[in-house]
Amino acid sequence: MEMKTHDVLVVSAFGRGHWLAAELHQQRMKVLLLDVTAKLGVWPAEDSEGPFGVFRLERYSPSFQARLAHDDQIEEIESGFTIWPPEGVMEFKGPLTRFHWMRQGFPREWLEQLGRGETPSDVRRDADLMSVWPLALAHQLAATRYRPAASALQSRRALPLTANFGLRFATRQGLSKNLQWLADQGVECSDRTEILDLSFRGRGEVSGAELSGARSGLVHFDQMIWTLTGAETAFLSEKLAGHLYPGGFTAPSWCWLRYRLTVQSCPEVQRLPLQVVMVDDLESPWTHQNLMIVQKTPSEERLDVWVRLPAIQRFNRDYLAEYGRRILKTFAKRLPTSNPEIQSLPQEASYTSQELGEPRLPLWEAGSHPERGRRKASNLHFESPENRETHGIDEEFDHQSLLRDRLVRWWQIQQQKLQKQQKKESAP
Structure with missing residues (x-):
C-alpha cells in the first residue's frame, strides 16, 4: 500500500476545518x-x-477575512441585527438603534459591550429576565447548550449583536469554492476520499489512516484534527466512532430546523430586513414558534423560518406539520397581509434518519459533557460544535486561533529538535 507522511491530517465537514488547515500550511506544515x-x-x-x-469583527485576521470572501457573497444589513419582540422592532446597528434601545429602558453602554460579545460586568447572572433580555438573547440564540431564557446569562459566550452584520445566501457552488480556495492556498485536499480505519501507537496516539477513493492507501501523520461531533462520527462510520468515542457520544436534545414559506409581496414583507428574529412572548420558552429567525431568500415571495425543536421529533412528519401550522399563525399575526403558506417542511420531513444523518445545528442540554466519551490523546484535537458554546462564526475564529497557536508551538519545538539532531549528525 502507498504510504505518505503528513504533519497534520484535518478531517473537515461543512467547511469547519478549512481555514485552520490553511493557517497550518502557512507555517510550512504538510x-x-x-x-x-x-x-x-x-x-x-x-x-x-x-x-x-x-458578524464582522476587527479581530478577524486577514486570512480569515479572505476565507469568508471566497465563500458566497455576504450581503451587509444596514440596520444590523434586528429583533422584533411584541413591543416593537429593535435594530442593533444604524440611526434608530439608540432610540430603540433607550425606548426599552436599557443602558446605552451595553451597546458597545455587546459589539464585542461581552456581558456588562455589573449585570448579575441571575438578573430578572425582562431587565436584561437582549443580553440573554445574545447568549442563547446561537448557543450549543440549551438553557431557559431566565438562566441564559450563565453561559460564558454571547453573540456580538451590535457589530456589523450580514447574511450569506449559500449555494452549492459556494461550498465547492471554499474547497477550491483551500487548494489555491497549496493545501492537499480531497472531498472524494473515504476513511476506512485509523491506526494508533503508544499512549493511544493516533498515527495513521487507511483511505480509499481519490486518495487511497495508508497515510501517517503526527497530529489529527477531527471536526465532526460524536453523532456525526457514528453516522460516518461506526468503526471510526468506536476509535474516537470509545465511551460513547452524547446525542443532542434540541436542533434548529428550517421551514420555507411563500408570502404575498406586500409593503409589510418588503419592509422586513434580510433577517429578523421574531419573539412572540419574551417570558415563554425561546423554542418552537415563540422564537423564529426569519430570513429573506433571493426570491421575494419566499422566506426561510428557523425554529428550535426537540431533536427527538426531527423525523416525526406529523409533529413538523403541526408546528408548521403554528408558525403560519404566529407569522400572520405579525404580517397579516402577507398570506403566508408552507412551501416545504424541514428536510427531515422528506428523508429518513439513515439518509439525512445528524442535525446540522445541534444543541445539548446545559451541563452535559459530550467530550467525556472521546478518546484522549495528546495529538488528537476535536474541533466541532461540541467544543464551543455557540455556533457563531466569531467563536469559530477564536477557538481555532487558539488551536492553531498550540500546534504552531508544537511545530516550532519539533523543528528545533530536528535542527539540533541534524547539527549533531553533521558534527565531525
Whole structure:
C-alpha cells in the first residue's frame, strides 16, 4: 500500500476545518484535509449555512477575512441585527438603534459591550429576565447548550449583536469554492476520499489512516484534527466512532430546523430586513414558534423560518406539520397581509434518519459533557460544535486561533529538535 507522511491530517465537514488547515500550511506544515461533507446526509446549502449570519469583527485576521470572501457573497444589513419582540422592532446597528434601545429602558453602554460579545460586568447572572433580555438573547440564540431564557446569562459566550452584520445566501457552488480556495492556498485536499480505519501507537496516539477513493492507501501523520461531533462520527462510520468515542457520544436534545414559506409581496414583507428574529412572548420558552429567525431568500415571495425543536421529533412528519401550522399563525399575526403558506417542511420531513444523518445545528442540554466519551490523546484535537458554546462564526475564529497557536508551538519545538539532531549528525 502507498504510504505518505503528513504533519497534520484535518478531517473537515461543512467547511469547519478549512481555514485552520490553511493557517497550518502557512507555517510550512504538510497538511492533508479530507472533506467528508457529502457523506453526512442530503443537505441543501441553506441548511449547511444556518441562520446565524456573519458578524464582522476587527479581530478577524486577514486570512480569515479572505476565507469568508471566497465563500458566497455576504450581503451587509444596514440596520444590523434586528429583533422584533411584541413591543416593537429593535435594530442593533444604524440611526434608530439608540432610540430603540433607550425606548426599552436599557443602558446605552451595553451597546458597545455587546459589539464585542461581552456581558456588562455589573449585570448579575441571575438578573430578572425582562431587565436584561437582549443580553440573554445574545447568549442563547446561537448557543450549543440549551438553557431557559431566565438562566441564559450563565453561559460564558454571547453573540456580538451590535457589530456589523450580514447574511450569506449559500449555494452549492459556494461550498465547492471554499474547497477550491483551500487548494489555491497549496493545501492537499480531497472531498472524494473515504476513511476506512485509523491506526494508533503508544499512549493511544493516533498515527495513521487507511483511505480509499481519490486518495487511497495508508497515510501517517503526527497530529489529527477531527471536526465532526460524536453523532456525526457514528453516522460516518461506526468503526471510526468506536476509535474516537470509545465511551460513547452524547446525542443532542434540541436542533434548529428550517421551514420555507411563500408570502404575498406586500409593503409589510418588503419592509422586513434580510433577517429578523421574531419573539412572540419574551417570558415563554425561546423554542418552537415563540422564537423564529426569519430570513429573506433571493426570491421575494419566499422566506426561510428557523425554529428550535426537540431533536427527538426531527423525523416525526406529523409533529413538523403541526408546528408548521403554528408558525403560519404566529407569522400572520405579525404580517397579516402577507398570506403566508408552507412551501416545504424541514428536510427531515422528506428523508429518513439513515439518509439525512445528524442535525446540522445541534444543541445539548446545559451541563452535559459530550467530550467525556472521546478518546484522549495528546495529538488528537476535536474541533466541532461540541467544543464551543455557540455556533457563531466569531467563536469559530477564536477557538481555532487558539488551536492553531498550540500546534504552531508544537511545530516550532519539533523543528528545533530536528535542527539540533541534524547539527549533531553533521558534527565531525
